[in-house]
């Protein structure tokens with residue numbers, strides 16, 4: 001027999017938990033399916049210093065514990081499980097958990113987030129959180145006055161390189177092709193920043209360091225030689241992938257896989273299904289903006305349910 005749920009939230013990052021807090025306080029008795037990485041991307045970062053309300057900063061995992069406790073305090077039921085498929089053809093919506101249990105939900109809030117793409121080097125994985133980061137805005141401050149490298153040639157890499165250049169002594173931008181993919185204006189910003197050195201046709205071979213990043217070994221496709229850049233921080237900015245594959249048959253996704261929502265709202269193509277956080281935001285991708293859109297999703301869901309009465 002399928003379980004009937006009023007408001008189902010998929011995902012447990014800042015967007016999902018904020019949606020849960022609002023939905024629970026509005027009496028919607030939300031059930032959350034936390035996903036494979038409970039707490040989301042913030043559980044793999046170290047210190048968060050830019051989330052308002054924490055003047056001394058806070059560790060990402062601890063902050064997500066606070067989110068969880070607040071959501072549970074108002075009665076959110078959290079399932080430590082993952083959603084394997086959905087059927088949004090008609091309400092109540094079918095949500096299948098771990099390929100076996102089917103939940104029926106009057107309204108669904110999708111908050112499945114996105115995952116940073118990584119190069120896939122063993123040294124990158126080993127030093128993740130010890131000088132290797134996929135978020136310059138989160139972690140750049142820890143490298144104040146130091147030399148760092150960033151890999152990628154898109155708008156994110158260009159934006160993050162200029163962000164890092166304000167804090168760091170020197171920024172090496174490692175670009176695998178002979179050109180940047182970033183927009184012309186972003187390219188100009190990079191070119192006009194004196195402490196960014198762009199290395200084209202350059203591949204990252206290895207991140208060096210035992211307990212923390214000490215350098216990066218790069219290979220030039222033009223000179224066919226390797227060299228070591230002495231850096232203490234290594235940033236990966238080669239794109240993000242939204243975790244939206246299970247929704248592709250039901251919701252409109254853009255060409256990168258982000259869920260399309262009606263501007264100024266969290267409404268998707270399917271009335272009663274709302275999307276928030278990084279699963280639908282390819283631009284800002286901050287914890288605080290995700291939390292804000294989670295709040296919007298809960299308010300949109302509440303209004304939708306009220307309109308059915």
Ligand code: NDP
Nearest residue numbers: 119152153154155156157159176177181237238239240282
């Ligand atoms: P993109 O996919 O646009 O760029 C990814 C970059 O990483 C490319 O330069 C790509 O190289 C490089 N790359 C990918 N894989 C590897 C790899 N294995 N090794 C080395 N380099 C690699 O991602 P972004 O995150 O930069 O941008 C995503 C979207 O968000 C874009 O549409 C962008 O315009 C938008 N955006 C807009 C902003 C703004 O308007 N202010 C700010 C940030 C993002 P290659 O070119 O060789 O494929």
